[in-house]
Structure formats: C-alpha cells, structure tokens
Amino acid sequence: MSISLVLIGIMAVLYACGVYFLLERSMTRVLLGFLLVGNATNLLLLTMVGKVGSAPIVEDGVAAGEMTDPMPEALILTAIVITFGVSAFLMALIYRSWRLERDDDLDDDLDDIALRDPTVAALGETLESTKEDSEFLPGDELEPKR
C-alpha cells in the first residue's frame, strides 16, 4: 500500500485544528471544528484507497489491478452528505441559541460553579446578566421569545 504523504500531512493539520476548535466554548467554532475533523476523516478514508490507478471503469485493456479502489470514495460521499446535514442542523441550533441568549458561548452550569466554590453561588444572578458583549443592542427588535 502506498500513501501520499501530502494527504497525510493535510489530514494531520486538519485534525489538529479541528480538535482545537472543538474544545472552544463558542458554538460557531465548534461547528468549524466539526467541519475540519469531518473532512480530515474523509481524507483518512481516501488514503485507505492504497495504490492509486486509473478510473475504475471496466473497459478493454484496463486490468483490475491498475484501477483505483472505488469503495472508499463511495463511503466518503455518504459521509459528506451526513456531515452536510448535521452542519445545517448545528447552524439552526446556533441561530436559535443567538435568539435566546444573544451569544453562542456555552456557559458553565451555575450549579457546577457553585459546587466548585460555594461562595460564588450568590453571584449566580450577576453571571447570568453579563451578556453585554452581544452584537445586539439591548432592547432591539430581536427580543427573545420565551
């Protein structure tokens, strides 16, 4: 099995950046991370083709051994479609999160914070209302519907 080193390099970079993004709090970055890791996995599937040959079309003069293995490409197509659908759903979720909270960061549970440090529990109310770095001005038309 011969593997293109360039593909492996790109895959490694995509995985590294993707994991970094996935660990962020911002939902938008999580989405980007998911896209990067998803594509890295597709590249991983592609490298499993092994020896690269001609297009896998049965015609005269092309032996089976000279063709590229078409199977991983079929798998990648399915994986791309799934990634596409899930990212669309994630974007809808991010948008919904914007409407409700005016920011897309995933905050700590107030109860989790309280468990770590009981003195912070009283600050719960103030933590909840520090959303001033939002792009929406307070009192604009996009008031969340609850």
Add this chain to the structure above:
Amino acid sequence: MITLVPLVVMLPLLGAASALILGKRPHLQRLVAIGTLAAVLVISVVLLVVVDDSAPLVVEVGGWQAPFGIVLVVDRLAALMLVVSALVLLAVLIYSVGQGLADGDSETPVSIYFPTYLILAAGVFTAFIAGDLFNLYVGFEILLVSSYVLITLGGTEARIRAGVTYIVVSLLSSLLFLASIAMIYGAVGTVNIAQISARMAEIPTDVQIILHVMLLVAFGIKAAVFPLSFWLPDSYPTAPAPVTAVFAGLLTKVGVYAIIRTETVLFPGPELNTALMIVALLTMVIGVLGAVSQADIKRILSFTLVSHIGYMILGVALGAAEGTAAAIYYIVHHIVVQSTLFLAAGLIERIGGSTSITKLGGLLKAAPIVAVLYFVPALNLGGIPPFSGFIGKLALFEASAQQGTPIAYVLIGAGALVSLLTLYALVRVWNMAFWRSSKEVEGYESTLLNNVSEAPGAPAMRATRTVPRLMTAATGGMVVVSLALTVFAGPLYGIASRAGENLEGPSFYVDSVFPGGIDD
C-alpha cells in the same frame, strides 16, 4: 420470509414520509404512526419466530452478492432486539399521543414529532439488522440525527443547552466510528462484518487492539459507559418525558448491541476482556453513586441507567456464551423497565407538578394507579425477586461465578451492592413522593434528604393536572410487559441463551452470511 427483513426499515421511513405529508391532519398522522409501528412489531415477532426456528435470515440488498453488496442479517439477537424495541417504541408513541391529545402541541409539536420519531425508529432498526459496518454507521447517524431534533424539540433555552452537549458528544463519537471504519478498511479491505471477522485473524495483534479500542470507545460513548458517560445525566432529563423514555430505553442499548457484535464477531479474542470488566465495575459503582446524590427523579433514573449499562458490559466482558446470554436477557429487561420508569416519572410530573423528591408528597393518595405503575418497575430495577431484574442479575452472577477469576467475584459483589443502592435510590423516591403526606412537605427533616442536589435550573412547581387515560394505559401496558418478562422468563431466556451460543466465536455468524465460504 426474506422480503420481510427490509420492510422493518422501509415501513417506518415510508410512514415518516406520509406523516410529514399529513402534517395538517393530526388525527390521520397519529393513526399512520401507530399503524406503522404496530406493523413493524408484528413483522419482528414473525422474524423472531422464524429465526429462532431455523437459520438466520440474510438479505443481499439489491441482489448484489456479499461481500460486494450490503447485507442485512437477522439472527436471534437482532430479531429479539427488533421485537423489544418495536414494542417500546409503540408503547411510548401511544403515551405521547395521549399527552398530545390532552395538552395540545406544546410539548410534542405533531407536525414534526411523529415523522422524526418514525425516522428514529428506522435508524434503530437499521442498526440492529446491519451486516455491514458502514451500514451500521448509517443506522447510527439516522437515529442520532433524529434524536438531535427530538432532544431540542420546542427549542427552549434549557433544551438547547442540554442538546448542545449531547450533539457535540455524539458527533465526536460518530467521527471516531467513521475513522475506525476507515482504518479497518485500510487493514482488511472490506466493511462486511463477516468478512472483516474472517480476515482480522491475519492482522498483527497490536494493530487489532488499536482497531478494537477505537471501535469500543466510539460505541462506549453511545452506550454511556464510564468514563464516557458524563453527557447522559446532563442531557436526557431536559427532553419531554416520552422522548427521554425512548432515549433511555433504546439509544444506549444500540451502543451496547454494537459492543456485543464487536466483542463476539469482529474481535472475539480475550485481549480486552479484563479491561472491559474493570470498566463495567466503574460504570456500575460510579453511576449508582450519582443516582444516590440526586433529588430529581429524572436525574436519578438517568444515573441508574448509566449504572445498569455496567451489568450488560459485565456479561459481554465474560467472553463466554453464558455471559452473553445473560447480557442479552438483561438488555431486554432493562429496555422495558427503564422506559417504563421514565414514563411513570412523566405521570408523576403531571400530577405533582415537579420531579424533585423534596417537593413531592402525598401522591399515593392523589394517584394510586400511578403509585403502582411506579412501584412495580422500581422494585424490578432494584432486582427484587421474582421480577425480571432479579432473574437477569442472577444469570449474570452465575455466569461470572462460572468463570471464577478474582475480578469476576469482585464484580458479583459490586453488582449486588449496586442493585441494593439502586433500590435505595428508588425506594427513597417512593417514601418521599408517594408515602409521605402532602402536608409534611413544608419543612420536612430527614436524613434521607441530606446532601441531595436538585436539578440545575429546575422549573417552579406547576399546577396539578389530570392524567389522560391513554398515558396511564400505555404505562400500564409496559408494566404488564415487564411482568411478562418474569412469567415467560423460561422461553425468553431460552432464546437469549441460544443467541448467546450463536455468538460464541464468530463462526456461526460468518457461516450464515457466507454459507459457501468466502472466496477471496
């Protein structure tokens, strides 16, 4: 007979499509959804009878010969899982129809709820009958994507928040699964489960272990095995009661089912069995300790769910036919009982207006039927004889004792302890919510309520509402089914132990898919 196999997946998908078209006629839509799942239940029962009577059914989709085409395999394990999951899906559907008729659309918006629910069913069934690793992945994706929709249903702040944790964790496990498929394809050049199993023996052991661990981690996240279980108690309790019941009953078990297939067909070797036993021990103990410290019934149930996954992993980790058989019986028992308890928790929430045991009281007087519907499955989950929980645990302990290694005995002890602690957590709910009178709730002092933590962001008490008959009937039906698991334990355990014998080593499965041997 063979034409029945694809119908198990086709019917829910077609039903979902027609339910979507009928979005403006809710009554017709409900009928379509119930009819579809009832038909699937009948088909699965027929499949179970046929498969148990003769050989497994293998369908080559589109007439493409295995290993080139996709195969669907229904053996005893798959058929049994089909029957149980169709039964639970149908009961929960009736429950949510009852809830929808009583409350209108606020909790379960009809136009999207029923189609999504049916697609979830199609995904679960696909995963059970997949004879191809990639098809298993597609089945997982179908059920996961519809579960994303169901868990964020209504799009309230709490559900979006819980949904994000659930979705990101599930995405990670899916990507890991896909990466493992890629690596396995690179190693053996096929995604057909039977062929992978046949070729895996030629792969060096260290490579095998890497592939094995990757698959187990991917499935372990879905099955909520410690330390990959943190997401479950955070996300499940916020969803509507019927959705939580289905998720708790079925989705984690699909993960356990995939682990059984991995351990028995793909990687039958004993390399990781000890590691799995330690994981099972930790899952049982840490899960139940979480349950003991919670005040919210739904969260208590979520933690016991994690804890009892440990029992199933124990059965699989024994690596013997008896252990697998016990694990299969335990899965059947647990799917039914755990869903019933979540449905009962939904009824409690309707009557008491809360699911926190610090706020509930006097329910025995207010709703005696709900009390029975909670009490019977609670004892069952706690492993009180003669219920099926006791039979399942006894079988697991016997299989462990037969193996006789020190760690197996440690696990028997831990299993007995965990079952007592489960009983403690569930009976405490009984004492607080049902037995104490509603006048005592204000300023109640008891050691039972020391150090329990409330659910984060628990909503305020809601006004008392009545319980629709259809919801009570669906929950009652599930309780009857759980009792039937005891009454018909003989035949049922017979099927489970024959399924376990079939899964002793991969040869039975491989021979069913390739009756004439694999020509490479």
